[in-house]
Amino acid sequence: MPQDPGGPIRIAFLLSDNMLATSATLPMEMLLTAESASLRDRGLNRTRLRLSTVSARGEPATTRSGLQWTPDYALADSPSPDLVYVPGFWRNPRPVIRRQPEVLDWLREQYQNGALISAVGTGCCFLAEAGLLSGKAATTHWHYFDQFQRDYPDVQLKRQYFITQAGNLYCAASVNSLADLTVHFIQRLYSKAIASHVERHFSHEIRRSYENSGYFEDAHSRHPDEDIVQIQLWLQDNYPRAISLAQVAQRFGFSSRTLNRRFKAATGQTPLEYLQEIRINNARDLLKTSNLTIGEIADKVGYQDTGYFTTLFKKQLSTTPREYRATVRAKLFSAE
Secondary structure, eight states: OOOOTTSOEEEEEEOOTTBOTHHHHHHHHHHHHHHHHHHHSTTSOOOOEEEEEEESSSOOEEOTTSOEEOOSEEGGGSOOOSEEEEOOBSSOOHHHHHTOHHHHHHHHHHHHTTOEEEEEGGGHHHHHHTTTTTTSEEOOOGGGHHHHHHHOTTSEEOTTOSEEEETTEEEESSHHHHHHHHHHHHHHHSOHHHHHHHHHHHOOSOOOOTTTSEEETTGGGOOSOHHHHHHHHHHHHHTTSOOOHHHHHHHTTOOHHHHHHHHHHHHSSOHHHHHHHHHHHHHHHHHHHOOOOHHHHHHHTTOSOHHHHHHHHHHHHSSOHHHHHHHHHHHHHSOO
16 A cells, blocks of 8 residues: 555445445445544644445446445546455355456456455455465455365465465455454554554454454564564555655654664564565566566566566576566466
8 A cells, every 4th residue: 555645545445246235334434434533633644545436347236235336436447546345245256256257357457556455255255266366375254165265276275364464465254354454454554543543443342453363474574663563564565666765764763774773673684675575575476477577577566677676586586587487387387
C-alpha cells in the first residue's frame, strides 16, 4: 500500500453472487473508522482512503442474505487499487469462479502491479485458481479444507492457522480473522494507536493478536523495535517506487547513521540490503507466475536499469533472471 501524500490509498472490494456481505462491509466500516480517527487527531498520518466496489462486468451482486449490491465499476473500468478484498462465499465457490474467468485475470494483473490482496474463507479459492498461491502458504474456511487440498495440491494449506501471509497475498479463514487482518492493514496505513482504537470499537472481547494467529513468510525477522517494524512495513509497501534511504530516515525522524545502526541491530541487515531483498523476492515471484519481460519485471520492482537489476539478482541468487525463470518454469510444467 504505497503511501503517497499526493493521493489517496485505493481499496477495491470485489463483489460476486452468493458472497457473504459481511466479508466486505465489516472491513469497509473498520477502514472508514480508521480514516475518521486520523482526521480528528492532529499530527498523525492523515492518509485518505478511496473505497470502491467492483464486479466482473459491472453487474449487481446478490449476496447470500439476498441483498443486491450494485458495484461502482466493472473490472475493466476500475482504477488500479493498492489493496483488494476478495469476499467469502457460502458453501462451494467453484461455480462462481467458473463463471468469472475475467476475475482471475484481473487478480493476476493487480498482483503483478504490486497490490496487496486479501481473501477470506472460500474466497481464497480465487487466488488458488488464479495460480497465485502455487507453492505458497494459504488457509481457507475449515469446512472446505479437504476439498481445497484436493483441488489445489500445490498450495501449502496451513490448517492450524487463521491467517496466512505469502508476500502480498493474505488469506483469512473466517470473517473474524479478516477483522484481525484489517486491524493489521490499518496499522500499516496509519499507526498502532489508530489500529488499537478501531480494534476496541469493533471487538470488545480480548482477541488473539494478528501476530499470534497467523503464519507469515517473514516470521524469522520479528524483533521488538517498533520504529524499525514501521520502517520495514513502509519499505514493503513502497518498494516499487524510487526510494531515497536518506528521505526514509527523515520521514521517520532518524539521521541516516542512526537508521542504519538501529535497522542493522534489529534485523541483521542494512535498510538497503532489506529493500534489495524485498525487490528480488518479488521479482522471483513474477518470473515464476507472469509472462512479463525481464525489463518489465525490473521496472515493477523498482529498478529502471535492467542490467543493474540482473547483476543484483545474480549476486543474490547465483543465477540470472532468465536462467531462474527457465528453471522454475521447468519444475512447474514438468509431467509427474
